[in-house]
Amino acid sequence: MEDLQLAAPDSLRVESSVFVDQLTQGLLSHYLPDLQNSKRALQELTQNQLVLLDTLDQEVTKFRDCNALLDLDSLFTEAKVYHNKLVTIRKEMIVLHEKTTKLKKRGLKLQQQKQKEELEKEQRREKELERERQLVAKPAKRH
Template sequence: MEGMEDEGPSSQGELPLIEDVQLSPEERLCVESSDPLENVCVNKEAVHKLTEGLLSHYLPGLQNSKRTLQELTQNQLILLDTLDQEVSKFRECNALLDLNSLFTEAKAYHGKLVNIRKEMILLHERTTKLKKRALKLQQHKQKEALEREHQREKEQERERQLIAKPAKRT
């Protein structure tokens, strides 16, 4: 920049240097610094054009980046929803597995209950037969006891008849 200060505005369409242009007080924008060598006065129009140039240079890229970020955010939300759905499907599958294990367990217990019922029916039949047999044995014993009692009574009667009776005197 130092070599350009001496030349001044050229006729090739270059912009005049800021130092070469006379600015009215309304067109000047002065920025004062604590260092006196850094005090700068600039043309407001130049600042405006530089700002527009800077924005036109970077704004499309930033807008594209913003759109891309919005699309990524939207895609992330879609992915999160999809993941939530998949997680709920896995939970349902686990619930179904638990349900299947419960049904298998219920089937096993049902089989055990059927076996217990069969055993109880068998035991009931056996006890019924034993009761009938016990009743028959009891009746048979009573009959034998009754027969023995009759036999004993007959023997007693016979002995009575065999006992000599004193003759009656006339």
């Protein structure tokens, strides 16, 4: 009987070990394919997320470039406005220069005319003085 008692635990141990192995194999065979599929799905999702993040980064870069282009466009528009203002100012300066040139010529003509009139007035006055001197009675000379 002792032999049976000793043999029983060992056979029980072997049977329980086989049972545990079979139970483990059964659990693994039942859940392992799902876990492996889940692992593959998670890896695929991670890969897709990386691709999506890369694409998003490229799109953000495109938007930044577009904003930079819009800024350049507004700068060119502003430059065109200022160029037109400069052209307008230049035209106005040319017109003002022409007017000042005409005014200077007119002023010079008026000055020359005034000098001519003063010269003529001075000449008339000298003629009148000469005429008055000739009209003044001269004492007769006695011989």
